[in-house]
Amino acid sequence: MEMRSFFGFDTQANFLISDIKVDPSRSPFIEERLEVLFESNELDEISNFAKTVQVSSTFKVINLNKFDIGDTKKIPHPERRKIEREVGLNIDGEPELDHPDKIFGILLLEKRWYFGIYEKSESVWRQHVHKPNSYSTALNTRVARAVANIAAPKPENLRIIDPCCGIGTVVVEGLSMGMNIVGRDISPLVCVGARENISYFGLESNITKGPIAEVTEHYDVAIVDLPYNIYSHITDDEQFDLIQNARRIADKVVFVTVEPIDVFVIKAGFIIKDRCIAKKMQFERQILLCQ
DSSP: OHHHHHHSOOOSSSOOOOSSOOOGGGOSSOOEEEEEEEEESOHHHHHHHHTTOEEEEEEEEEEOOSSOBTTBOOOOHHHHHHHHHHHHTTSEEEEOSSSOSEEEEEEEETTEEEEEEEEEOOOHHHHTTSOSOOOTTSOOHHHHHHHHHHHOSSOTTOOEEETTOTTTHHHHHHHHTTOOEEEEESOHHHHHHHHHHHHHTTOOOOEEESOGGGOOSOEEEEEEEOOOSTTSOOOHHHHHHHHHHHHHHEEEEEEEESSOOHHHHHHTTOOEEEEEEEEETTEEEEEEEEO
16 A cells, blocks of 8 residues: 555565655665666666766665566576676776665666666664554554555655654654654643654654644644544544544545444545555554545
8 A cells, every 4th residue: 555655556576667766765665776777688788888877986786686576586696796796897986895875786677687776775663663652552663654655655845643643653753754744642641652752763743732623723634543442442423523523634634443434434525545454463454545
């Protein structure tokens, strides 16, 4: 679902090709990206293109065929090193194997060679597991990051709110990706915990106390993790009221729920654009993208 939000389609393969540029560190599911500068059916043409590349800092070249990619089989290690040397020697710059300023990648995919700027994903969300305050019922950081991306794949100029933010798991992920996101919760103690978590990672956001019904501002996007545990059980009427208020304060809403809410969502005037299920052992959450 995150892939569909970013690129407009998904795939069962372990790669995709798209004209849409996404920072790989935004997604907990993307491992690396190659920004293609040149492509050819012949490796010699890749080597010739490398002669036109000038690097003012240090660089290195890596071959990405270290495992099977789609139907393209892994290239053995000695051959990968040979390809890297052949192309790297043609680049005008200073090679540096350990700590280069820039990394170029070469990839063979379905009998076609690709050369470009390589970027490896940084698992920022893993760092956020170790926060001062956590609840067993909160979204894990990986799912929270994906939910934030589903809600705002292009966050520039968007105002986002998490009106049931709990300890701020989604807010932290959104802030770490540069999103303009605020949080709110009905519990004063939970708000304190959310503020501590946000501050712990050197981030800043506004966390306010109160129910969603008291939100007066309008937002482009809302992310609503509906209350569900024994300490925050709500009736069907209260749940529908929360969904109606989400409709009132935002143009687009991502709901996270452990119970079916389709009837309430449609009754509130939403159209369900996409959905998926996030599983944690025997525990399942539905994620609904609504507009």
